[in-house]
Amino acid sequence: MIRPQDPASFRTHPAEQAALSRSQFDAFSRQLPLLYVILVINSLAVAVTHAAIAPAWLSIWLPAAMCTACAIRLVVWVRRRQRLASLTDEEVAARLKTTVRLIALLGAAFTGWGLMLFPYGDPYARAHVAFYMSITVIGCIFCLMHMRKAALLLTAIVIVPFSLFFSLTHNAVLVAIAINMLLVAVAMILVLLTYYRDFANLVASKHALQAKQAELQRLSDENSRLANLDNLTGLPNRRRFLADLDALFQTAQAQHARFAVGVIDLDGFKQVNDLYGHGAGDRVLEEVGRRLLDRSGPRIRLARLGGDEFGLLVTDVREPQDLRDIGAAICETLRAPYAWPGATARLSGSLGFAIYPDAGVSPAQLFERADYALYFAKEHRRGGTTIFSAEHEKQIRELGQVEQALRQADLEHEMTLHFQPIVDVVRDRVVSYEALARWNSPTLGSVAPSLFIKVAERSDFIHAVTVALLRKVLATMHQSDPAVRVAFNLSARDIGSAEAVANITDVIRESGIEPSRLTFEVTETAVIQDFEQASASLHAFKRLGVHISLDDFGTGYSSLTCIHRLPLDKIKIDRGFLDRIDADGAAQDIVRSIVELCRSLELICVAEGVQTQAQAKVLRGLGCTAMQGFYFGMPMPFDEQALVA
Template structure:
């Protein structure tokens, strides 16, 4: 198209068009183009059936908009002749516009590998479609004359349409941003208008009065109404679809964001490594606002994985560290990934959602659990498990370096008494202070640990040039001095002391287990020799303690297997030597050792705690056998200090009496003063409950304690038993004789019967009768015997006593005669 063609186009626009209608046509084109590009952005982000629906809307809006622009501009054209429009050509041009618009926009997004080529292909189709629509529409234009076409101008107009459409698509891109939509719409509007008015400049009308304009042709007014109505409806439908979809998406997004912000875990949306969105929890982890995070690369310094592998959907949890943007300390995190590409929208391609969990609380809890698993919760010292592990490590070190090692077992003396007297909180305070002192007494690699209760262990590592035994002795002595100082608790001074046992590596053992066992044996020896001291392990200790431990194990089994027997020693009235009851005494007939004396296994049972099941067995057995006697004689059973302080002792006694059928009045329980003072109040409570059941209570070994009179005042005993150490010295020791007389007098004054133990001679028996002793017990009355010999033995008791009395009577008579 030459300069003449350009001049002709400008002349046609200036002289033959209504400017108002031209402006309306341009506005309609701009509105339709803008709407089309908004729909085009939705089509770009969709796939499958939704993509087809958005493409249809885009084609309808763009096609009708271009068509409306053409015919409104045609209505603005006034050649000065009568004009009209053929219905067929008009409708055909609309269909062509819609078809080519759809094809062009589809081609622009056909693939994602070559976006620019696709956009140019789409622009070609759009430009050809606009041109085809224009000249098809022109073919429906009828006027009173002949139309002459200029080919070069037609080609130029089509070229303008193709180039302008391609540029519009390229500039708009995926049309995600509103600014891109506006620029694309402006360029496309300019392209459509340029093609139209250039095309209008390609015609020349030669008037001919002989040409008639048929009456069925569309008039100008009708064309304006039709074009405006159709275009408006289509554009409004497109805008409505966009608004509805936008509102729906916005509502869904707000709901999702609300849910995401309510999540405890950080959630971040990433596309091709770049942050697209995130919830409030992630923003807190990142130490930045959402606006500052969007567009930032996630894995570039902000999030670092512990391994080099990439995040894969469905993979096991991954751990890493999150570095806040505000420069704070990195945060340990756990990451889960899920790919959000639903295949229906292009905008979700390569879209990944990461759940980022803050591990600080978990790590802190794990660290606390790990600490508690290796340390004592009260004192903070390493516990038994940690001791074994650390001791094994120290042994490896000592074996390689030539250093020396000593293991010291520490046991707090009389801790249980202090704990019971002042309460468990006071006991805890003693343990904590003892642990502190032990820890202050050693320097790494030496360390202290707590085995449990009031038992501690100190592991000492010394240089190779130091004497091992000397260093261990110095440390043990220092520990004793440190643990002798009292502890202040709530204004009270709590006494503390300790006993220690020491074993040396490698002489006393090469393993941690052996060293601990041998140090424990040395500790046992230190406690046995009076406490408050330390002892080194010696091999003879091993044999002695091993023997006692074997004996304790056998005693435990003997109680279970009931290999013990109960012997009964008779108790008689002193006045006439009539048997009034028996005292139950346990005996152990060992299958290989023979009969073991009570003095050998009763203290062992008290030390190991076996005295409780042993005492209960004796009580049950003696009640069972006594219930089968023909005569309702009483049965006396000793209670150990541990038994007396059992909270459920009255319940146990009550159950035994019910099960055996023995009357409570026949049962007599003997307790010592030392047993009372283990836990004085509990002991008195138990005794009162037992007495309320009808059981009689006797004080055993009277006179050997330190508060006999106050004890008698506190509890109404049914009997007092004078210790045999006083009775056996009657007529041998004047003081013993006076003490026996005093006790008998005290019993008469308090109206409490007195039983004398250890009566072995007729002289002792005669003396006790003369002092009005209530009952006697001893070899002079009868020796302990099994239950199956009681009947015959009881019948022979009186005869034996009378036989023993006859010589004494004869001697007295001979002295009187002399």
């Protein structure tokens, strides 16, 4: 059953109305040619049958003019259909309104013309006019199904005069035709309204679906943007950086182009977090992001890889000097002060580059080489730029060989210990020894401790080495005089892991050695990497009874606040201050300050790296009473060291 439409169905929202108008325009533009063809063909047929019986102006010139107008409108609509995509919603609405007016005008014109022709001719000619008017309006209504207003207007303009005119003839056949036509028109109107409602609903559904798809696409784009963006700095994140690196690699490979991968690390950022809190650290990272964005451009793309590490891609690399200039500009930008209410910090940035294809043949290899160049920069030219070279390639192979040999090593048999005395120069006696690791590999021979310890730390194998060496130290202590004290070095990885701390504690307890005979030495660098975890680890060792010594003090990483918070028993002055201490007044002032600091904190102060009698004499004059170095004894096996002692 066909039901009357709800008045609300005639109301649409502006966006839906625009979509509906455009759909009407599109559908109507396909059917309009047929409408004009129907008008022209039917009108020409009537004109031909009345040419001999009606005046020429009525049977020839007037229909010719109306058919010409239809042909012109047909051409106009064909052109408009070709430009549909370029028309605005307002232009489409205006075109539809104009069309409705013209449909009404043409309907009135053709209806009037048909009724004026009716008096001429015999009954057959008159029946032809009635047939012409009825069949033409039905055809036109079908062509206007997508334009409800135009179809209803045309129906009213044609059917009402048609029905009245033929009803007033008092001819039973013509009256029956009028009534029949009126009923058909009513049925067609109901069909029209139902069809238009379904059409409008379909357009509305399509519009809603498109709007939902657009919203989903917007959300997808936003999610993609967020997934590839670092929220803190506004720079692309690690995911986006690696994707860009892969894409750039593919392009460069196809075009035989050169590009560079860079990794930047902030020097001193950890101290900002420890001294001022993570909020201050976030503000520093935000400022770093802004500065790096200012350095980005068509050739340079920057990203935050995580923490205080950033990545960059540089295209069209011709010479290494080009990268050095870029690196110098970035490093200079990062060195400017970072200020916020109540504090100011100064940082620097170290940067490593790897150039394609010189440094690697895959994105992963290029990134690894850039990371190694960064590591080299932080080791040797902190705050500067390093470009991966053949020398670095050689070092990587050497480190790889050391790592492979280390993982296959029998640590119990290949690792040994040498001991160097720490002397109380006032009492002229050895107060303890520092245990120093030695490794004689069956494949590599004697490997320097600075090398294999570094490799063990980078490969996360250091804990196995630490435990093996600690067991040897404890075994030596077990066999020696109970008065012998030994200092043992722990790495950053050891004190940065709660699990490692627990394992080390278990080893000490299992040994039966009095923990107070053991001193753990940790560097400032190891402590500052994760101060909270390092502090918790050192406090755990302190509760066990082990003494704690801060090694390499004075290299500039720690602060008085950090020292005050650590459970220290001893501070060792970095050997770098002793090289020319007998002639360098500034070095003497620094050492004197450190000695006074230790005295005020009730800590033992040890000067390490003492090489000559002159150095020992100056240090003694500055108040330093505990010393270590070649001047007092070379590192050697404990049984030989004991004889010397």
